[in-house]
Each structure stands twice: as structure tokens, then as C-alpha cells.
Amino acid sequence: MSAVVIHGAILLGLLYAIMVLGVFLTFRVLNYADLTVDGSLPLGAAITASLIATGTNPFLATLVAPLLGAVAGLITGILHTKFSITPLLSGILTSIGLYSINLRIMNSPNISLLRATTVYDYFSLGGLSARTGEYLAAGVVVVILVLLLYSFLHTESGLAVRATGDNEIMMRSQGVNTDNMKILGLSLSNALVALSGAMIAQYQGFADVNMGIGTIIVGLASVIIGEVLFGVKSILGKVVAVVFGSVVYRLAIALVLRLGFIEHTDLRLFTALLVTLALIAPELSKKFQANAGSKRLSA
């Protein structure tokens, strides 16, 4: 692989890692498969790209993304907790609705940022190369968010969110409204996802209404890769593993594309198979062991 391809994969991995942190928060901490992310990632991209295109300061434009993302998570949370709609359907409803909203925000299916000033330009100001600036921006944002998420999970509220995902009856019997904790977790998660979309749009130089399709699967794949490769127990370890999982996922995709195993069109199928395999692996290994055990007995 060429250096350009590798750098591109690592950078994209870091920027998607912000989204994966959000998926980690819902899928692993809250135990909630949230499909809102397919809509909130392009939401972040759309709002930031349109704001930048109309002359807003890129930092300000980037900060608007997580706010709107949080609102998207809030809506999914309310649909689920107040109206008892299943987690999957609540997320689908919000993300489908967001598709139209994203089109409205951009007034077209996509916006180009190729000639606009983005946050990355500020990071390469002191004579640094564009790539160094991109690494610096992505690195700073990811490190800050990892520390923030890690800290949050150790606050009273964060602990209550974790306990809600673990044992709802217990958490309610300790006086916590678990509905509110789910809403809080979903809002924070989608804030991260939208921020990720904002950073990706500026890096790629465009926002596209279809860029969110399959986000949840990419998120799950990255979470699982991180867990398998860096099977750590501590919270900090788990959060950091998520970032590595995202980068490894991008590198793996770049590699299989490079080697010609699959073509671009097959990417989603490849990812879906990867996640399916990871999800059924524990079951398979259990069956395998049971079989091996019974064979040994009958022998």
C-alpha cells in the first residue's frame, strides 16, 4: 500500500472513531442498538458543511453539529422511553426522518467544501504540512473526547448510565429514572456521531446525504475489532480500544481493496459479514466446544 493510502486510512479511522465512541456508549454501555447514527452522522456533516459554505467560522460550524446530534438522540430516546417503541424502530424512525431534514439543511444532495476554509487549515497554520495539520486536528479531538468520555463514565451520572445498561430494576430501586439515563446516553452518543460527521465532511471536502448509510454497522465492526484485538477490562482500556478498532477497520478495508479481494461495491457486504461473524462467534465457539466435549465422551 502506498503511504497516501495508509495515511488516508488512519486519518479516516481517527475521524470515524469519534462516531465509534458514540456507538460504544449506546451498544456496549447502555446495551442499546441505536440506528439513529445512520441519520445523525450525515446530520453533523450537513449542518457544518452548509454553515461553512455560507461563511460561518469552521470551529463554530463544527460545534453546532453535536448540538443537533444530541437533539436527534433525544428524539429517539423519547420515542423509545415515553412511547414504548422498540429501540430498533425508534432509531430507524429518527434516521429516516433525518434523511429529509439533511436534504433540507443542504438544499441539495451534497455540498462541496473543496475551496472552503476548514478546521484543518487552522491546525497547519505555523508552516506545518496539510497532512500534519489533519493528524493534529484529528488527534487532539480524539484524545479530548476519549478523556471526556472516560471521565463521564466515572461521574455519578455516568455510573447511573452504566448501571441502567446493566441492571435496570436495580437502578430504579436505587432511585434513578432509567428512562432519563437512556435519553442522556442516546443524546451524548449522537452528539459524538454528528461531530464525527462534521469532521469527516471537512476532511473529505464534501457532505453527502447518503454518507450515513451503514454507519451503525461500521460502528459495531470497529467496536468489536477493538475488543477482540485489545481485550482489556478497564474502562479507559475499552474506550481506547474503540479508537484502535476504528483505525484497524479502515486499514483492513484499505488492504483488502488494495489486494483486489473485493471491489468498492462489495464493501458493505464485507462489513456486514464481518460483523455477523463477530456477533455469532461466541455462540459458534460454544457449540464447537460442546460438540468437541460430546465427541470426547462418546470416544
Added chain:
Amino acid sequence: MLNVKSLTKIFYPGSINERVALDRVSLSLEKGQFTTIIGGNGAGKSTLLKCIAGIYQAEEGTVSLNGEEVTRLPDYRRAASICHVFQDPMVGTAASLTVEENLALALRRGDKRRLRWAIADSNRVFFQERLLSLQLGLEERLNSPVKLLSGGQRQALALLMTTLKEPKLALLDEHTASLDPKTANTVLELTEKLIENQGITTLMVTHNMEQALKMGHRTIMMHEGKIILDVSGPDRKNLTVSDLVDMFYEASGEELQQDRLLLAKGR
């Protein structure tokens, strides 16, 4: 202290599966009174506790705590005053959280959860002190995930969690029933030490009649959603398990078929 008035709980009302789990149950507990509840399977004991805790909403009747009506309050809004220990050791604690994290959750029972550190160093010292009183060696395992503990250890931890911040009312629902006899005894001793001897108003469901008579100040027997026996004071002092079986027969017109209840005598 606790005042339950004519409480009725019906599952699947209006359907062919309709089941009256509580039938106009009234019950008053004085402050500091430790009351044991016995009764066969399906008598409505757990349902009564769950209606008091707010996990279930009753169809009719009221629940008041210290003169304040709480009938329509959801469970999490009653948690500041009421704590609940369940039969299943898996329910009372969060498995993936560590011992100290579980304790930290209980330390703030009923409080608003804020954006400050969940555990301070001073909390750890306090937790260790309290864990030491369990004499299960848990003070050495503050950072162990609770899923690594045995059922007995988890139940002991759940008990400790209920008393970390003193409740007005403790609800114990057969909290030793799923433990082996030796562990059940340890947890029962802890119940005496942490709850009974602290003068906490308590409703304790048990399947062990001897235990029901030995512990606390008052014993209630339930059958088909009703309280059919309520003894306390001198009447209760001289009561034996076989008296209790006879009284059950008189009050319900049925033999006490719950083998579980009788066999449990020895424990």
C-alpha cells in the same frame, strides 16, 4: 409509618387470564416494627412488596409512607425511603460494575445524580469499613466486578447497599431462598445485624416458618391475595410452627400444601 389501605392488584384484568393477586389488603406498620410474611406460592407476597415499592401500580387502594400518600409515585421516586432486596441475587446488584461502584450507586439512593466523581477517596475508606462488617473479605475486592462474586456475596452486598443510606422501610423478599443453607444463614445473620438490630421498619418475606416466628415482632400469613393471619406481642411469643400450620388450616379451610414451607423448618 407504612399504611396500606384496601390494596387490590389484578393481573390481566378483564381477560380470561385475570388473576387477583391482592384482594383489598390493608396493613399498618409501626415505626421500627420488623414484620415477617409467610404464605404459599402465589399467595401475593411479592406482589404486595412490589406494590409498596412502586414496581407495580395497584388497581385500587392506597399506600402511604409517614402519612404521605405514594400510591401513584413510580418506584424510583419512592427509592429515597424504601429499599428492596430481591430473591434473585442477580437483581440487587449490577454485575459488570465493581463492588465499590455498586456501593457508590447505593450511597446516593434517591439523590439526583450529578456530574461529579462517583467515588471519592473518603468513600472508599467508608466502603471498606462497612464491607469489613460483612466478614466476607469483600473489603479486599473493592475493584472486582460483582459478577465474579458468589450468589451469597452478592446478596450480602445487596443488603449492605440497602443500609448504606438508612431507609425508612426495608422490603426483603425471600432474599435467602436461592442460597445454600450455610450461606443463607450467614446472610440471615447479616440481616439481623444490619437491619433488625438497627430498628429499621421491615417487611420480610420468608418461606421458613421457624425463622418467621423467631425474627422480628410480628408475623403475617397470606393466602390467595389476602392476609389471613396477623400475630404479634405475647400471642406470638409462644407460637410454634405446628400452631402456625393449624392456624393456616383454620383460616383458609385448606391444608397447607406448600412442602417447601414445612420442609424449610430445619434451616
